[in-house]
Amino acid sequence: MAVTSKVRATLVAFCIIAPAVAYGHGFAGKRFFPATLATDDPFVADELSLPTISYQKVPGSGDEPGGRETDFSIDVAKRITENFGIEIGATYKHVQPDGGDAQNGFDNLGLGLKYKFYQNDVHEAIVSAGVDWDIGGTGAKRVGAESFSTVTPAVFFGKGFGDLPDNAKFLRPLAITGLVGYGIPTRTSTTTISDEGDIDVERNPHTLEWGFAIEYSLPYLQSFVQDVGLKAPFNRMIPVVEFAMSTALDRGQSGTTGTVNPGIIWAGQDIQLAVEAVIPVNRRSGNSVGVLAQLHFFLDDLFPQTIGRPLIR
């Protein structure tokens, strides 16, 4: 049904007058931050990642054989209020051990809450706090899903460099997002008994979960700094490097594992496509380069009057 211009103007007026103006996903002032793949960004948004696909060779450890792992994930984020939202994610894993039979199944469900408590549009800055709950026992043990939960409170941040002086104007398209979290396992150790009766006790340390993404926005360069003549699809591309890390803190464990992910994000009007290489930072993290790709939907753009808006305004 066509909406009359009068009704539309009324809707727009309501939107403008309402205390919380609908800037939507990933904006701080004129800065658009894309959704990142390996590290969670600070935005509370209505969005859907379907699917995120990753492929990586997994190194062997002790008696455990190495293999190849392919993951298919879905993540949904929904705003409850303008600044508070929930997130839920599920991952289906296909694990092919070296010399063994393939295993398939879901990893544990993930549930998250996030609250944006600071935003500065002039300085393109944003800070949020949240908690992620990896719900133990909801996944399949055969693909490595843990029987215990891990709760990770975290702080998320984002900063664009659009406030740099004129003599550094070509650095203005740069931005960084990141997070620092503290992973708390609900069990101190996990005991497994092999078919041969061997007992193995694995200690579950607290972890520091940290990561960041450095991005250079070509749309920002084109629209706010200098039109350098980029045409589609390059004028919507955002080169990015993500660093996703985890550091064991106690219970006899130490060291950092993680990956460095250089890639490209193409941000369209209502969807985003991204692909990244997944490079292990050390031998414990892996010994070959993997790949991570994602199709992402901006629900606030696709369905601005229904599921793409906060439940409570």
Place this chain on the structure above:
Amino acid sequence: MMLRSLVLACATAFAGFASAPVAAHAFLDHAVPAVGSTVHAAPASVRLWFTEPLEPAFSRVKVLDATGKEIDKSDSHVDASDASVLAVSVPALAPGTYRVQWRVVSVDTHVTEGDFTFEIKQ
């Protein structure tokens, strides 16, 4: 089997979303004078092309001089023949650097804003 279901779910979602009536955030596509450009002839107006149609009542552009004073003719308007174009007239501009500030609302009520400079040199 599960993998096939996942692929089917992705394809269904993509097809469903692709057919949704979409009018997203309005991003600046290009402008005349161009973003960050240096021109040798003073323009009679500043025109901005956006990626989405705009709501005329809530979309504005203004031109400021180097001191931050608004110097346009205060006739900011969305083009009657192309709702994705926003324009404002300017008087005869002297050489110098000018800042263009805009704030627009796309037809689905999303707000975007921005600014850029251009320079006039003789």
